[in-house]
Amino acid sequence: MSTKPKVTGWKATIAVAMSNYIEAGSIIALATSLGFWQEYFGFSNLIIGLVAAISANAFGAAVGALLGGWAGDRFGRKFIYTYDLVVYMLGTLLVVFATHPAMLLTGVVLTGIAVGAGVPVAWTYIAEEAPATDRAKHVGSAQLAWSLGPALVFLFATLVVPLGLLGSRIIFAHLFVVAFITWWVRRGLGESNTWKKSNEERLATEASTGIKRRNYRELLLNKNNVKALLFLTGVYALWNLVAGQMGIFMPRVYESAGVESGTQQNLLQVLLWTCTVAATYFGFMKFADRMSRRKLYVIGAILGIAAWILLVFANITMPMLILFAVLWGVSAGIGAQAFYALWAAEMFATKYRASAQGVLFFVARILVGVLSYWFPTMLAEQGVAFVGVIMIALLVAAMIIGWIGAPNTSGRTLEEIEAERYGAAPGEAPQATAQQTTADRQ
Template identity: 65%
Template structure:
């Protein structure tokens, strides 16, 4: 049979399917929103409850930005393969809403910490499920466009979060409580919309095949199957190099960027937040007009390279250029566009493409967990390092991570554009893994 004969006929994606994509992609808005809500309020909570910079690092490390999400991903990924994509994106938001309410009404450090951890676990469980579901349901010729919807939601979250921080800034801690409550409301609406969404077609086919053959499936089946196939090891290493290294930088940028701006000479909280609104607005624009428009039409290798290179340029300027508005605006523009075209969007796309259906979500969960652990380890010491060795020396670590991610993603970018998940699976494993 010819390759062309194997390809499914191109069909127009109905609006109802786009509705499902958007509803599931809201996990990424909520994830980013949770990180930014904490980033813009950590100093306020620190002042209200009187903890030191060491505790700031611990809270950040246990949040949706790091270890909290890592725990959720390691639980949610395998459950997503075992019980279905819908199971996770139906119930994870309930945990998220409980955490958001705890922070909204917290009266001490303990309640704040518990709420942060619960939100982190929910985010970690939900994001791998959303990336997997969207990619599985997307037409082959529009996969980047649909997966990019999750990245778009992830970009809009910080833009709105920082804008809200500016609006409620005069209210202090009360303003931060309002931001967390807004996340509760968004999560509740998203949960309600998701209740009527169908299960992933590919997961249902996979599950039917397992029932037909009498295969024994457990919580650990996805991870065991993933690690038992040596071809997956290279893909795991590649994606960890692309996303894990980049995200270690982005994770600090997301939650500690106000402190980085302060170290670079910008001390006004309002100006810091305005600059972040610019960063994330440009990220959203680059995602829509760049990744979503061209990810299915041009060389992904060079699209990735352009985005990754802009990220390196952004941090070189911020670290080494003379302090001032020129360097700050150059950073904001380059980093914003880079984040829209770069590692996270490609991670969501390539992770869905490079693994078989029966352990696709487990691979997402494992990679997301490892990436968040990497963020968490640096978050534990980032505030202390920033104040002790300064931005210039710390910046060398940042640049090393970004350059490594650039080289790994550019050199080993897979050629999967326009191919169905079944075709990619056949090429990688020699035969369809779930056959």
């Protein structure tokens, strides 16, 4: 006999969204500690790039996403958010008590795999359980949690700067505590109703045909899926190449721009992420269900491009850096990641929705990892202007792709969107009437 879930509604959304706080917090905790670890272990810039590349910011998360996406579709959303944080907590403990490079590297990899497995499934679960008319608001809560992570961790890092590496260990310890509380609350979550229905259909089909479903094979052989994967890779992976370097290397960018104080670097990031929090809540969560998503996406993209143009071509002063932080912060709140989380849940069928997000997250984080390996060296040898031009080009490309390919999905149920994209299930008529009522919003 099944038990009724104890955690439902917005409480469930928030509990699952905390994956994003933990992910972003892990990236920033590592970002603010890289200098201390470099000094403690005597790492070169290339080794620091390797640490960043295998972390939750890149390769670690990439591997976790590929595994977690498949497992989330095969065994259920609850399977992932029951076990991923156990692995995460083990990883953070290794970092907290690291006295040898192997302990640090193992801890960084484990935390990366855990958040990689958890975040795509979290976006999937939230979208599946959200009301159709408020889906962006609920998905936006994950973006809100993702923004709160850096805002609070950078503030925390500012307060513990005098403690040096001990302060960084304390920050990772706080992430362990947050992960434990989140894991405890999630024990009361139920399974996604959308997944349960889809899984029942899968089991019935496999029983009648004797053919086991191969999620990634089916995903990659469907033309609609391939088009959606390419579109979302353009939207998210290109933007994330920029955001990924900023998340973990932005203090070094500020240092290269003349801001040598660690406290000032962290406070600039606190401002940036506070603006992201505000823009997510007052921008994306308030308007993405109510206005043209294409327009909102382009507004966010333009602000991000403007921020980097300032950093590259303007005379760098503290007021300019403050303006940069505000522009990018607002851009990130209403920009590519929030829309990616929403569109990735909407554009794929339930049976491989999490797998698709796993593939997308994998590709995005692999690309970030490759660039992360070389980024510290390029920044040190070529300067801010050189890497800045690369960042601008990536952001412009992501903006154009999102503007051209933004789907018309606002206000429609996932079942209606799936019926349109894949065709109605046998014996059902395509549901087109409700779809037409929101076309003018796009």
